[in-house]
Amino acid sequence: MSLMKRISLIFRSKANKALDRAEDPRETLDYSYQRQLDLLSKVRRGVADVATSRKRVELQVTQLEQSAAKLQGQAEKSLQMNREDLAREALTRKSALATQIADLKTQHAQLLGEEEKLTLAQQRLQAKVESFRTRKETIKATYTAAEAQTRINEAMSGIGEEMGDVGLAIQRAEDKTAQMQARAGAIDELIASGALDDASAINSGDDITRELESMSSQADVEAELARLKGLSAPEQPEAIEAAPDPGEILAGEPEKQETVSDSGKDGQS
Amino acid sequence: MIIRILTEGQYDVADHALDRLNELDATLEAAVEAGDEASFATALAALLDGVRTAGVAHPADSLDESDLILPPSDATIEQVREMLNDDGLIPG
Numbered sequence: 001m002s003l004m005k006r007i008s009l010i011f012r013s014k015a016n017k018a019l020d021r022a023e024d025p026r027e028t029l030d031y032s033y034q035r036q037l038d039l040l041s042k043v044r045r046g047v048a049d050v051a052t053s054r055k056r057v058e059l060q061v062t063q064l065e066q067s068a069a070k071l072q073g074q075a076e077k078s079l080q081m082n083r084e085d086l087a088r089e090a091l092t093r094k095s096a097l098a099t100q101i102a103d104l105k106t107q108h109a110q111l112l113g114e115e116e117k118l119t120l121a122q123q124r125l126q127a128k129v130e131s132f133r134t135r136k137e138t139i140k141a142t143y144t145a146a147e148a149q150t151r152i153n154e155a156m157s158g159i160g161e162e163m164g165d166v167g168l169a170i171q172r173a174e175d176k177t178a179q180m181q182a183r184a185g186a187i188d189e190l191i192a193s194g195a196l197d198d199a200s201a202i203n204s205g206d207d208i209t210r211e212l213e214s215m216s217s218q219a220d221v222e223a224e225l226a227r228l229k230g231l232s233a234p235e236q237p238e239a240i241e242a243a244p245d246p247g248e249i250l251a252g253e254p255e256k257q258e259t260v261s262d263s264g265k266d267g268q269s
Numbered sequence: 270m271i272i273r274i275l276t277e278g279q280y281d282v283a284d285h286a287l288d289r290l291n292e293l294d295a296t297l298e299a300a301v302e303a304g305d306e307a308s309f310a311t312a313l314a315a316l317l318d319g320v321r322t323a324g325v326a327h328p329a330d331s332l333d334e335s336d337l338i339l340p341p342s343d344a345t346i347e348q349v350r351e352m353l354n355d356d357g358l359i360p361g
Contacts, residue, residue, distance in 0.1 A: 002291065003298040007352050008338040011275075117276055124278055127329035135332065158332030161273065169276040172341065 015164035016157060025145075025152050029136045032156060036129045039163055043122045046170045050118060053177045054111040056184050061104050063191060068097045081219060086211065100187070107180055114173045121169045128162050271327055272320050273335035277342065280324030290319050301346055309346045317342050 019032055071094035078086035135155045139148050270287070273279045282290070293316040300309035317339060327333065340349050 002294050003301065003349075003353075004290075004294050004337045004339060007340060007349070008335065010352060011338045012334070120278065121276065124329045128332060131330040131332055155332050157334045161334055161338075162332075165273065165275055168341070172276060172343075 011164060012157070012161060015160040019156055019160045019163075025148055026140055028156070029139065029152060032159065033129075033133060033136055036125070036132060036159060036163065039166060040122070040125055040129055043118060043125060043166055043170055046173050047115060047118045047122060050111055050115045050173055050177055053180050053184065054108060054115060057104055057108045057111060057180065060184060060187050060191070061101055061108065064097050064101045064104070068094050068101065071097070077219075104187070107183070110176065111180060114176055118169055118173050121166045125162060125166045128159055132159050270336040271333055272324060272337045272339065274317055274320060274339045275341045275344075277317075278329075279327035279331075279333075279335055280320055281327050282320060282324040286319070286323035290316065290323070293319050301349055304346060306346055309349075313340065313344065314342070 019035070071090045075087040075090040075094070078084070078090060132155055135151075139151050139155070142148070270282055270284060271279050272282050272290075293312065297309065297312040297316055300312045320339065340352060
């Protein structure tokens with residue numbers, strides 16, 4: 001027998017076995033309807049759970065991307081200061097983050113897929129449950145034993161199959177969400193412990209970052225000094241030295257520097 | 270005929286499309302027997318795509334039973350074997 005047929009037979013027989021059958025056919029309908037409502041609320045919870053996991057992964061991606069952007073900035077700054085070694089270190093760390101980010105994005109796509117699948121399953125089940133409810137009332141109203149039994153069997157097998165399918169979809173989504181959560185938890189721990197973002201955190205205990213920091217401050221000081229002296233850039237130390245005294249005076253009174261230097265220029269011109 | 274792809278829903282598939290689907294089914298079965306995960310994945314994707322392409326979505330509010338039920342698109346060989354073994358159809 002073909003694979004399709006074997007799977008069909010087995011799945012259907014399991015779905016039918018799973019449905020409650022009462023002595024009184026009308027009770028069977030009510031039992032089944034109750035089970036359908038339970039499953040419907042379960043699938044709704046499933047959708048919400050997957051959405052929560054997806055948002056968590058989104059948040060982590062954002063955090064890691066911020067860290068990566070910081071590292072990129074540090075690499076650029078290092079190069080400006082001719083510290084290729086530091087730039088290399090920053091880029092190495094950034095590339096490790098990029099792997100994590102790519103992984104997370106794959107998982108995000110999977111979670112999104114599960115969420116869409118479950119949402120559709122919920123809509124299908126909702127429609128079938130509604131249809132079953134109507135059918136149930138009709139069957140009850142026109143109840144004569146033999147005829148009712150046939151119509152009940154029809155309604156039950158269709159809904160049973162759908163319930164088995166939705167149950168499977170929920171179970172698979174739960175499995176995937178559990179895997180993601182374990183992984184997301186591990187990344188949260190890494191972020192919390194600083195292992196991932198230490199490299200980019202300001203004033204972290206990390207030597208290279210501290211060095212980069214202190215060099216950045218030095219460069220900032222030089223740049224500021226140069227600006228105070230009315231010159232464009234720190235790359236022209238001769239020019240800075242050649243600048244007249246106002247630089248020192250200005251450094252003592254930063255608030256007034258603009259006015260003073262302007263008036264100084266005015267005086268010179 | 271109504272074909273269900275598990276976790277995806279039911280499709281109405283015209284009878285004339287069945288020959289092609291049966292071929293794909295045979296390929297899938299061979300892959301399961303051989304335990305060849307790569308050709309299993311290809312064959313399953315081809316079979317499910319065949320159903321999606323040849324079929325149209327069956328109305329969501331119908332309570333009709335499917336004539337055929339297919340594994341979900343992300344199923345592994347292991348999971349398909351489990352689906353088959355549960356009922357003891359395959360001895361051992």
